[in-house]
Amino acid sequence: MILVLAIAAGWLTGLVRSWIVRKPYRVPELSRTWLVLVAVAPQLLIFQIPYTAGWFSDTWASAVLVISQLLLLGFVWFNRDLVGFRILGLGLILNLLVIILNGGLMPLAPETAQALYPEVSPSVWQIGSRPGMSKNILLLYEDTHLAFLSDSILLPAWFPWTRALSPGDLLIVLGVFWLLAVESPAKPNPQELSPG
Amino acid sequence: MKSLIQKYSLSAGKVNRRHVQTFLVLLTLSMLVLGAGAPGMSGGVGGF
Numbered sequence: 001m002i003l004v005l006a007i008a009a010g011w012l013t014g015l016v017r018s019w020i021v022r023k024p025y026r027v028p029e030l031s032r033t034w035l036v037l038v039a040v041a042p043q044l045l046i047f048q049i050p051y052t053a054g055w056f057s058d059t060w061a062s063a064v065l066v067i068s069q070l071l072l073l074g075f076v077w078f079n080r081d082l083v084g085f086r087i088l089g090l091g092l093i094l095n096l097l098v099i100i101l102n103g104g105l106m107p108l109a110p111e112t113a114q115a116l117y118p119e120v121s122p123s124v125w126q127i128g129s130r131p132g133m134s135k136n137i138l139l140l141y142e143d144t145h146l147a148f149l150s151d152s153i154l155l156p157a158w159f160p161w162t163r164a165l166s167p168g169d170l171l172i173v174l175g176v177f178w179l180l181a182v183e184s185p186a187k188p189n190p191q192e193l194s195p196g
Numbered sequence: 197m198k199s200l201i202q203k204y205s206l207s208a209g210k211v212n213r214r215h216v217q218t219f220l221v222l223l224t225l226s227m228l229v230l231g232a233g234a235p236g237m238s239g240g241v242g243g244f
Contacts, residue, residue, distance in 0.1 A: 003229035007222060026214065027221040036224050040231035072232050092232045169233045176225055 002161050006173040010180030017181065027184050032078045039071035046133070053133040062104025065135055069096045084179025091171025094149050098166065101145035105130060105137035108151045112164045113138060115154055 018025035042064045045052040056064070069092060076089040099106050110125040113136075125131070125138050141147050151164040 003233040004226050007225050007229065011222060024214075025218075027218045029217070030221055030224060033220070033224045036227050036231065040227045043231050068231055072228060075228070088228075088232070095232065165233075172229055172233050176229055179225070180222075 002155065002159075002163055002165070003169065003173060003176075006177050007180065010177035013177070013181035014184045018184075025184060028079075028082055028179065030079055032075055035071055035075040035078070039068045039075070043068050047135055050133070058105070058130050058137075061130065061133075061135075062099075062137075066096070066100060066104050069099065082179060082183055084175045084177075084183055086175070087178055088172050088175025091168040091173075091175060093168075094171065095166055095168035098144075098146045098149035098168070102139060102150070103137060106135050106151055106166065107139040107144040107147065108134075108136040108164065109141040109144070109147075110138055111141070112152060112154065116164060 015025050046056045046061050046064055047053065073089065073092055073096065076085050076092060079085045080089065095106065108131070110122070110127065113125050113131060114120070114122055127138055127140060130137055136151065139150075141150075141152070144150055149167055151166050151169075153165045153167070153170070155161070155163055155165065
């Protein structure tokens with residue numbers, strides 16, 4: 001949800017900038033958008049829909065997560081002309097790196113999980129397990145490869161959605177915001193570019 | 197009632213290719229960040 005919020009913020013900022021510079025707001029044309037659908041649909045089944053999530057083991061979940069991220073990286077590659085996608089792609093690579101190095105799921109320290117859900121008994125956080133049907137795996141911070149790239153950044157308590165983010169997530173948020181807020185309004189009208 | 201229908205017809209007529217494109221791009225980006233990002237405990241299934 002926090003990531004989708006960046007889209008809304010970027011879009012609204014872009015609309016305001018368009019209004020200020022008196023140019024119509026134009027989103028960039030994206031290439032190979034079908035890759036996103038192919039990549040994300042299995043993730044929805046495994047991580048988001050309670051009914052189907054139980055059908056898949058943790059092994060399947062990690063395999064699908066890695067393959068899905070690779071497909072998304074392909075989509076980013078086809079759209080790399082846009083600066084926002086380069087920033088987003090870097091975030092995706094950082095997330096993918098820490099996921100691959102730690103067995104296929106995003107590491108989360110038990111201390112961070114406890115901070116997210118203080119009402120849950122600490123005994124629930126079993127090292128090596130996947131909490132709920134999330135993309136996370138519980139690992140001790142000191143046992144995590146590239147731990148600084150894991151979900152270790154806690155949002156402030158006053159934020160409506162209490163979540164732990166990774167540096168890669170922050171770059172993804174920044175990339176999407178840049179794409180919609182900065183690049184879209186500045187994109188010249190194709191009719192203005194064509195001669196005559 | 198008739199004028200209300202006419203009003204909504206006019207509004208629908210103003211939805212052009214650019215609006216549809218904007219919607220599709222925002223939808224694609226939403227799916228992209230949901231798939232690419234991995235915020236801690238994002239699944240929300242199974243009690244978390």
